[in-house]
Amino acid sequence: MITLSPTQLATLQRHAETCYPNEACALIVGRSDANAKIVDEVVIVENAWQSDMGHSQRDRYLIAPRDIARVDRAASQRGLDLIGVFHSHPDHPSQPSATDLAQAWPEMSYLIAAVYAGRFTTLQSWVLQDEVFVEEALRSHEP
Numbered sequence: 001m002i003t004l005s006p007t008q009l010a011t012l013q014r015h016a017e018t019c020y021p022n023e024a025c026a027l028i029v030g031r032s033d034a035n036a037k038i039v040d041e042v043v044i045v046e047n048a049w050q051s052d053m054g055h056s057q058r059d060r061y062l063i064a065p066r067d068i069a070r071v072d073r074a075a076s077q078r079g080l081d082l083i084g085v086f087h088s089h090p091d092h093p094s095q096p097s098a099t100d101l102a103q104a105w106p107e108m109s110y111l112i113a114a115v116y117a118g119r120f121t122t123l124q125s126w127v128l129q130d131e132v133f134v135e136e137a138l139r140s141h142e143p
């Protein structure tokens with residue numbers, strides 16, 4: 001299970017809507033043990049996908065390695081970890097694509113928001129299990 005606050009949830013929803021029709025990205029910082037992940041901070045990062053790599057930001061995202069390194073370092077200094085990656089699916093369901101699966105790292109939560117016609121609809125979290133994505137329960141309440 002992954003738990004985030006209503007404010008963090010609202011931040012992700014708003015960011016997904018603001019970036020529409022492009023994919024939005026964020027890094028998720030928090031704490032985790034065997035059963036639960038608690039989100040401490042949602043860090044908005046830019047979608048660094050360049051069209052000359054093929055496709056476009058409407059159906060691809062890239063988080064720059066320097067952003068990952070910066071956020072990971074800042075988290076470590078606070079005794080926290082990078083526990084997840086958020087991105088949005090403009091006009092597609094909040095389920096991972098084949099591309100998402102190919103890029104996934106073990107132990108990370110992949111939070112995906114569906115945004116249809118510029119409006120947020122659903123947010124789901126996914127984790128790798130035996131090289132396939134399984135849905136992870138996602139809760140939103142005050143800490």
Ligand SMILES: [Zn+2]
Pocket residue numbers: 087088089096097100112
């Ligand atoms: Zn995706």
